[in-house]
Amino acid sequence: MTTGGLIALSPLIVLAAATVGVMLVIALDRDHKRTAALTLASLVVALLALPIAASATTRQVTPLLVVDDYALFYIGLTLAATFAVAALSYSYLENLAGQHDEYYLLLLSATLGACVLIASNHFVSFFLGLEILSVSLYALIGYVRTRQACIEAALKYLILGAASAAALLFGMALIYAELGTMDYAQIAAARPPPGSADAVLLLVGWGLMLVGIGFKLALVPFHLWAPDVYQGAPAPVTAFVSTVSKGAMFALLVRFFAPMNIHAYPSLVVVIAAIAVASMLVGNFSALLQTSVKRLLAFSSIAHLGYLLVAFLASGALAVAAVPFYLVAYFAATLGAFGVVGARSGPDGDADGFEAYRGLSRRNPWLAAAFTAMLLSLLGIPLTGGFVAKFYVGLAAVQSAVWIPVFVMFLSGALGLFYYMRIVVIMYMRAPADQPITPAASLASRPSGAVLAILTLLVVWLGVFPALFIEIIQTWIAR
Amino acid sequence: MSATFYLLAAVAVIATVLVITHTNAVHALLYLIVSLLAVALIFFTLGAPFVAALELIIYAGAIMVLFIFVMMLLNLGQAATQQERRWLDPRLWVGPAILTIVLLAELAVTLSNTNRLAGGSVVGPKQVGILMFGPYLLGVELASILLLAGLVGAYHLARRDTRRERGEKPA
Amino acid sequence: MSSVPMAHGLLLAGVLFGLGLVGVVARRNIVFMLLSIEVMLNAAGLAFVVAGSRWGQADGQAMFLLILAMAAAEVSVGLALLIQLHRRFKTVDVDAASNLQG
Numbered sequence: 062m063t064t065g066g067l068i069a070l071s072p073l074i075v076l077a078a079a080t081v082g083v084m085l086v087i088a089l090d091r092d093h094k095r096t097a098a099l100t101l102a103s104l105v106v107a108l109l110a111l112p113i114a115a116s117a118t119t120r121q122v123t124p125l126l127v128v129d130d131y132a133l134f135y136i137g138l139t140l141a142a143t144f145a146v147a148a149l150s151y152s153y154l155e156n157l158a159g160q161h162d163e164y165y166l167l168l169l170s171a172t173l174g175a176c177v178l179i180a181s182n183h184f185v186s187f188f189l190g191l192e193i194l195s196v197s198l199y200a201l202i203g204y205v206r207t208r209q210a211c212i213e214a215a216l217k218y219l220i221l222g223a224a225s226a227a228a229l230l231f232g233m234a235l236i237y238a239e240l241g242t243m244d245y246a247q248i249a250a251a252r253p254p255p256g257s258a259d260a261v262l263l264l265v266g267w268g269l270m271l272v273g274i275g276f277k278l279a280l281v282p283f284h285l286w287a288p289d290v291y292q293g294a295p296a297p298v299t300a301f302v303s304t305v306s307k308g309a310m311f312a313l314l315v316r317f318f319a320p321m322n323i324h325a326y327p328s329l330v331v332v333i334a335a336i337a338v339a340s341m342l343v344g345n346f347s348a349l350l351q352t353s354v355k356r357l358l359a360f361s362s363i364a365h366l367g368y369l370l371v372a373f374l375a376s377g378a379l380a381v382a383a384v385p386f387y388l389v390a391y392f393a394a395t396l397g398a399f400g401v402v403g404a405r406s407g408p409d410g411d412a413d414g415f416e417a418y419r420g421l422s423r424r425n426p427w428l429a430a431a432f433t434a435m436l437l438s439l440l441g442i443p444l445t446g447g448f449v450a451k452f453y454v455g456l457a458a459v460q461s462a463v464w465i466p467v468f469v470m471f472l473s474g475a476l477g478l479f480y481y482m483r484i485v486v487i488m489y490m491r492a493p494a495d496q497p498i499t500p501a502a503s504l505a506s507r508p509s510g511a512v513l514a515i516l517t518l519l520v521v522w523l524g525v526f527p528a529l530f531i532e533i534i535q536t537w538i539a540r
Numbered sequence: 541m542s543a544t545f546y547l548l549a550a551v552a553v554i555a556t557v558l559v560i561t562h563t564n565a566v567h568a569l570l571y572l573i574v575s576l577l578a579v580a581l582i583f584f585t586l587g588a589p590f591v592a593a594l595e596l597i598i599y600a601g602a603i604m605v606l607f608i609f610v611m612m613l614l615n616l617g618q619a620a621t622q623q624e625r626r627w628l629d630p631r632l633w634v635g636p637a638i639l640t641i642v643l644l645a646e647l648a649v650t651l652s653n654t655n656r657l658a659g660g661s662v663v664g665p666k667q668v669g670i671l672m673f674g675p676y677l678l679g680v681e682l683a684s685i686l687l688l689a690g691l692v693g694a695y696h697l698a699r700r701d702t703r704r705e706r707g708e709k710p711a
Numbered sequence: 712m713s714s715v716p717m718a719h720g721l722l723l724a725g726v727l728f729g730l731g732l733v734g735v736v737a738r739r740n741i742v743f744m745l746l747s748i749e750v751m752l753n754a755a756g757l758a759f760v761v762a763g764s765r766w767g768q769a770d771g772q773a774m775f776l777l778i779l780a781m782a783a784a785e786v787s788v789g790l791a792l793l794i795q796l797h798r799r800f801k802t803v804d805v806d807a808a809s810n811l812q813g
Contacts, residue, residue, distance in 0.1 A: 545719070545720075546719075549719075549723045552723065552727065553723070553726055553727065553730070556727055556730045556731070556750055557730060559730075559734065559746060559747070559750060560730055560731070560733060560734035560737070560738065560743070560746075560747055560750070565740070565742045565743065565746075568743065568746060569746065572746055572749065572750065575727075575750070575753075576753065579727075579753060579757055582720075582723075582757070583757075583760055586720065586760060586761060586764045587764050588760050588763070588764060588771075588772050590772060591756075591760055591772045591775045591776065594775075594776065594779060595753075595779075598779050598783070599749075599753065599779065599782070602783070603749065603782060603783055603786055606783075606786060606787065606790060607742070607745075607746070607786075607790070610742075610790045610793060610794060611742065613794060614793070614794070614797050661764065661767040663763065663764065663767065663768070663769050663772060667769040668769045668772045668773055668776070670769070671769040671770065671773050672773050672776065676773055679773075679777060683777055683780045683781075686780060686781060686784050687780060687783070687784055689784065690783065690784025690785070690787050690788055691784075691787070693787075693788045693791070694787040694788050694790070694791040695791075697788065697791040697792050697794075697795055698790075698791035698794045698795060700798075
């Protein structure tokens with residue numbers, strides 16, 4: 062590996078060093094505040110290393126990783142999202158008894174896994190990044206191990222996750238058996254004549270890989286874990302699962318399939334379109350029936366990944382810019398929504414039922430306003446980031462004539478009006494007189510309050526002045 | 541050579557069927573070890589002696605011992621005594637023993653044919669090592685982070701509660 | 712190896728993979744589910760070694776080694792969760808331990 066390669070890898074090296082560093086600091090002495098501060102500081106250092114990495118002359122570091130502008134954009138997004146999660150976690154964990162230091166260690170290793178996944182250029186790094194992310198997440202989901210729901214959610218995620226990882230590996234093995242290479246570019250270049258036995262084996266391989274990818278993205282036949290894990294996991298971890306883990310996998314999906322021109326394989330396009338339509342329908346209709354905020358957000362997230370797949374199916378310059386914009390808007394709104402859920406939670410469990418939010422506007426108007434902004438953005442109301450993102454995806458899909466998915470997207474998306482607004486209405490209703498008032502100090506302590514304020518501003522800013530951000534995306538990705 | 545492969549494949553499949561149908565966990569584990577032994581021999585016939593050895597040492601050795609260890613931790617009291625009594629029942633031993641004898645015979649046949657096999661495409665430990673510590677070096681380092689995450693996660697999840705977590709005052 | 716067609720090696724891996732999948736879906740005891748996952752991962756590793764021997768490359772074996780590392784990490788976390796579940800709720804059954812709806 063050359064010096065240029067090391068420079069290009071610097072954000073990942075900072076993360077790996079931070080993981081080990083946090084471990085050593087914990088070994089010396091446990092102090093929640095110090096561990097959290099160290100974690101936040103190392104994430105900032107990793108973010109500052111991004112321009113340095115961008116100046117590197119070597120972008121292809123060993124056959125495994127490629128640190129191009131595309132990768133750096135998503136690594137930056139991942140690091141920023143992890144920063145928000147870590148700040149939200151600090152306030153959340155302060156309310157709980159027990160040792161919190163390992164949490165940050167696992168959070169850093171999970172982030173490293175996500176970044177490797179984004180920069181991967183080879184099956185080996187794909188698999189390793191995915192597994193570092195997954196194994197860290199198993200432990201993070203079950204982190205509050207005094208809660209039964211946490212342990213159960215972690216076991217469910219582990220068993221389904223390991224089974225789907227095995228399917229992914231089997232698919233990779235079939236592709237490798239057929240083509241003799243595990244490098245994305247060479248896989249994309251090799252194109253056996255359609256209908257031959259070779260093409261069939263390749264399609265089976267891609268199908269099995271889609272199982273593994275679909276599991277991480279919680280797309281419809283593989284979404285069964287999502288509601289339980291969202292509900293059982295601690296709120297900041299749910300935010301991480303919903304944003305960083307899904308975003309990294311989606312970035313990989315685009316990188317893996319984009320050079321291949323999936324439209325040369327009609328059966329693959331049909332399968333992906335069917336998955337997208339099913340995810341939008343199941344996500345939106347099931348969300349209507351939920352009585353738990355976290356489960357509702359789980360189904361809404363399934364629907365959102367369906368919308369993203371619509372953008373993935375659409376080809377062209379618009380689609381290339383639509384995916385990152387959608388992901389940023391989705392990240393901000395989802396992190397904010399789970400941040401509010403986390404801020405409303407006490408030592409006994411997360412605030413999950415709708416009743417926990419009744420009359421929130423009176424007791425804590427700022428929190429209620431932030432939650433309203435997040436939900437409206439997820440719904441896609443004008444003047445929020447979610448609206449511009451959805452509009453963009455729709456435009457890209459119409460331009461590429463992906464008619465049925467885009468039709469389903471707007472019709473089923475309208476259902477969001479009912480389930481998101483239900484929470485908003487409850488927040489602005491008068492609280493029953495006999496309800497005990499939660500002490501205000503535990504509602505939103507300083508770090509999570511600051512993060513929520515920034516996220517709210519971001520959601521609104523993306524909706525009102527999207528042009529600046531679109532320009533950033535176009536200089537970083539679409540060149 | 542090919543007859544060996546199909547016999548080994550048959551042993552592996554039969555043992556695996558017994559793994560997923562058996563009700564006794566320790567017994568299923570024994571069958572899984574037999575299945576792993578068969579797969580290790582298949583690796584050997586495929587010209588991959590290095591991973592054949594690792595399959596035995598790490599899979600059949602370390603990971604399965606981890607399973608046995610946890611089963612022993614969980615089977616406390618009355619259930620363990622019954623388990624112990626059932627262990628002495630010879631019927632439980634017959635199945636794995638027969639399959640293992642088949643494997644042993646195959647091992648003898650395979651080893652006596654080793655010279656012939658080496659003429660084919662054997663990918664030895666040296667080539668694997670050169671690949672792992674050359675182009676895949678970053679992969680090895682990432683695998684260490686993966687094991688670290690597994691270690692820290694397992695440590696945290698299996699740890700007993702501190703006094704504060706049990707809701708008592710710290711001593 | 713030349714006497715055994717690659718398709719048969721992949722077929723064996725496929726059969727073992729399917730058996731493991733059946734085990735994960737059909738069993739309710741978490742110990743058996745974890746064992747079945749080991750079967751599936753091992754089958755994927757077998758497929759990689761078969762594929763590697765087809766091309767005479769070391770890549771398949773290298774991937775198997777990494778799968779081994781991943782299986783170890785995965786199973787240790789799974790067993791740790793199992794110990795915690797047993798300590799708190801005296802069960803290793805998925806159905807008995809399912810307070811979550813759905």
